[in-house]
Amino acid sequence: MNAATVFGLLATALVGVGLYGFIVNPQPLRKILAFNVIGSGVFLLFGAIARRGAALGLGGDPVPQALLITGIVVAFSATALAVTVLLRLFDETGSTTLSSGVAPSASEPDPAKARE
Amino acid sequence: MTADAVTTPGGLLLPLAVLVPFLGMIAGLVLGGRNAQRVAMVTIVAGVAIALGIAQSMLQSGDTLVYVLGGFAPPLGIALRADGLSVVMMVAVAVVIGGIGVYARGDFGTPDGVREARAPLMYWLLLLAVWGSLNLVFTSGDLFTLYVALELLTFAGVPLVCLDGKGETLRSALRYLLFALAGSIFYLLGAVLVYGEWGTLDVALLAQRVQPGPVTWAAAALMTTGLLAKTALFPLHLWLPPAHAGAPPAASAVLSALVVKGSFFIVVRLWFDAMPALPGFAAAQLLAGLGAAAIIVGNVVALRQERLKLLIAYSTLAQIGYLFIMFPLAFDAGTGAFVRGEALAGGMLQAISHATAKAAMFLAAGLIYATLGHDRIADLAGAARRVPLSVLAFALGGVALTGALPSGAYVAKKLLLGAADASGQWWWALVLQAGGLFTTGYVLLVLSHALRASADAPAPRVRVRRSQEAAALALAACSLLLGFADVVLPGDLVKSPLDPGELATLVVTVAAGAAIALALGRRLPALPAGAALAAIGSPIRRATVAVGLLVERLDFALRHWHVAGLSLVVLTLLFAAAMSGAR
Numbered sequence: 001m002n003a004a005t006v007f008g009l010l011a012t013a014l015v016g017v018g019l020y021g022f023i024v025n026p027q028p029l030r031k032i033l034a035f036n037v038i039g040s041g042v043f044l045l046f047g048a049i050a051r052r053g054a055a056l057g058l059g060g061d062p063v064p065q066a067l068l069i070t071g072i073v074v075a076f077s078a079t080a081l082a083v084t085v086l087l088r089l090f091d092e093t094g095s096t097t098l099s100s101g102v103a104p105s106a107s108e109p110d111p112a113k114a115r116e
Numbered sequence: 117m118t119a120d121a122v123t124t125p126g127g128l129l130l131p132l133a134v135l136v137p138f139l140g141m142i143a144g145l146v147l148g149g150r151n152a153q154r155v156a157m158v159t160i161v162a163g164v165a166i167a168l169g170i171a172q173s174m175l176q177s178g179d180t181l182v183y184v185l186g187g188f189a190p191p192l193g194i195a196l197r198a199d200g201l202s203v204v205m206m207v208a209v210a211v212v213i214g215g216i217g218v219y220a221r222g223d224f225g226t227p228d229g230v231r232e233a234r235a236p237l238m239y240w241l242l243l244l245a246v247w248g249s250l251n252l253v254f255t256s257g258d259l260f261t262l263y264v265a266l267e268l269l270t271f272a273g274v275p276l277v278c279l280d281g282k283g284e285t286l287r288s289a290l291r292y293l294l295f296a297l298a299g300s301i302f303y304l305l306g307a308v309l310v311y312g313e314w315g316t317l318d319v320a321l322l323a324q325r326v327q328p329g330p331v332t333w334a335a336a337a338l339m340t341t342g343l344l345a346k347t348a349l350f351p352l353h354l355w356l357p358p359a360h361a362g363a364p365p366a367a368s369a370v371l372s373a374l375v376v377k378g379s380f381f382i383v384v385r386l387w388f389d390a391m392p393a394l395p396g397f398a399a400a401q402l403l404a405g406l407g408a409a410a411i412i413v414g415n416v417v418a419l420r421q422e423r424l425k426l427l428i429a430y431s432t433l434a435q436i437g438y439l440f441i442m443f444p445l446a447f448d449a450g451t452g453a454f455v456r457g458e459a460l461a462g463g464m465l466q467a468i469s470h471a472t473a474k475a476a477m478f479l480a481a482g483l484i485y486a487t488l489g490h491d492r493i494a495d496l497a498g499a500a501r502r503v504p505l506s507v508l509a510f511a512l513g514g515v516a517l518t519g520a521l522p523s524g525a526y527v528a529k530k531l532l533l534g535a536a537d538a539s540g541q542w543w544w545a546l547v548l549q550a551g552g553l554f555t556t557g558y559v560l561l562v563l564s565h566a567l568r569a570s571a572d573a574p575a576p577r578v579r580v581r582r583s584q585e586a587a588a589l590a591l592a593a594c595s596l597l598l599g600f601a602d603v604v605l606p607g608d609l610v611k612s613p614l615d616p617g618e619l620a621t622l623v624v625t626v627a628a629g630a631a632i633a634l635a636l637g638r639r640l641p642a643l644p645a646g647a648a649l650a651a652i653g654s655p656i657r658r659a660t661v662a663v664g665l666l667v668e669r670l671d672f673a674l675r676h677w678h679v680a681g682l683s684l685v686v687l688t689l690l691f692a693a694a695m696s697g698a699r
Contacts, residue, residue, distance in 0.1 A: 023677070042308055045308055053312075067311075078293075081275075082294065085278065088278075092282065097287075099677070
């Protein structure tokens with residue numbers, strides 16, 4: 001098993017752990033962190049792919065490395081935006097819950113009264 | 117799309133189309149205050165001119181426009197490409213942004229005596245950012261630039277939801293952002309896998325290289341599902357109704373008409389251009405199946421809304437479903453690939469006519485809300501007297517959506533029905549027809565209330581800005597007259613409106629729509645015969661209402677975070693399985 005494979009497997013584990021947290025944790029801040037864990041997994045995978053594609057005596061394929069930097073910047077901006085919205089939400093409402101709305105009920109106006 | 121990577125004449129317009137809105141945004145931010153709006157107006161004029169310029173160069177050369185950034189050819193460099201699809205979408209977006217811009221001058225003008233107001237400043241900057249991002253989506257030639265464009269679009273769209281800074285809209289915005297981020301990370305993971313397998317992200321090069329295999333199936337499934345989450349295709353729609361209904365009207369129009377089309381466009385790029393031979397028949401059936409479910413659930417829940425803006429948001433959900441019906445119809449069983457033809461033309465025409473009609477409907481709803489002080493459907497009586505032009509704009513937009521002659525949706529439906537007929541997939545024809553009837557149902561429901569005379573003393577005519585009503589009307593008229601675009605399409609699709617067959621269809625559609633509104637509407641339509649019919653059909657109505665409530669509960673359950681998150685994973689697996697089964 002070479003280094004690229006080990007990193008690839010680690011990346012898979014990170015994506016899995018992050019995805020679990022993203023779906024299961026109800027708190028938005030945890031979700032933001034989970035998103036970053038998935039992101040780390042994806043970036044690690046991309047790094048492993050770059051290592052695997054090494055040629056011409058380079059340590060790795062430079063294209064994924066260049067894209068990786070961009071991806072990290074995008075994920076960083078996304079995190080910053082999400083945290084900002086979350087802070088504003090807490091300031092406004094004093095809570096950070098994402099759930100809202102009430103279950104639809106049978107509060108049907110009966111046909112005779114519907115035209116009032 | 118061709119793989120040759122040489123800048124063509126007129127190619128320079130492509131980076132301009134992307135950069136000009138972003139430069140306008142930066143200039144607006146630096147100059148600040150009331151100048152942001154002025155800069156936005158100048159940028160909109162320039163942007164529309166650039167879009168028309170691109171269309172003209174394309175008509176002249178008759179081929180894809182290409183611009184190679186920095187002279188580095190793919191796979192190392194990045195090429196911007198504009199084919200027919202891109203150009204059509206760019207022109208349509210320019211027109212819709214122009215219309216919304218005219219309207220937004222009324223809602224987001226900086227008030228007198230204030231040097232700078234937060235919401236107007238942000239609105240104009242974000243409007244330009246959405247536009248620049250969309251143009252990047254339409255012209256990007258590789259999967260990673262598409263990812264960046266997609267993220268830019270989300271970052272510009274999310275703050276539009278919470279412009280008013282209230283708790284409920286902030287919550288909607290955060291839900292939207294988090295779920296969209298999940299979608300984009302799925303897409304990015306897929307793109308990374310594609311690069312690992314095929315060594316390029318360039319769409320044209322991928323079309324030549326991609327071969328079926330486990331990694332490629334996984335990558336395509338991940339990318340498709342991620343994009344569906346961003347498009348809010350059923351059952352990944354948890355974020356859409358609150359976000360689109362809660363935003364200010366001029367922002368809702370942008371989000372509903374334009375932003376969701378960005379990720380939809382990338383699905384088209386992926387399935388038709390990057391890997392046409394990969395997904396296969398079963399995956400296309402799955403995709404259109406989700407579309408059909410979106411049409412049914414979206415329309416039924418729309419009929420059960422109390423508020424006009426939520427009704428329009430659920431209508432968007434259903435219309436998004438419509439866009440995905442074209443995929444199996446564009447599948448060529450002979451070659452096992454997706455081919456550009458009448459089905460794709462129909463799907464794109466549907467997207468454009470929805471963009472114009474939905475923008476008009478949200479803008480009209482905004483004017484109605486501003487005048488009446490609420491948007492409760494049951495209390496719309498008198499609206500037609502107080503803001504007649506706004507109600508007319510809503511009606512025209514709604515009629516255009518139903519696919520009435522000579523709307524763009526009519527031609528789109530004809531094209532799709534033709535493709536369904538040709539490929540023997542009659543079940544999708546059924547879905548297309550049923551969707552039109554439901555749409556007629558809720559348009560009738562709203563109009564029957566809005567056209568009723570108010571019981572109160574006639575309220576004075578309220579003066580809304582003429583330019584705002586004109587913008588809503590113009591967008592609705594665009595959608596209604598898009599049918600004349602068929603001069604560029606093959607065959608004679610548009611019949612005379614007085615053709616007996618067309619008249620019969622019209623009568624049947626209206627009757628069926630009224631029946632659906634009577635059966636499923638939360639409030640009964642205010643038709644003269646409504647009460648009598650309801651009295652006769654009371655047991656039937658009780659049954660239909662029970663069905664409606666069931667669908668509404670299903671929608672509510674699916675909009676839970678856990679359920680939507682799991683759907684994301686399950687759909688990815690289903691798509692991968694469907695694609696691998698195609699071999």
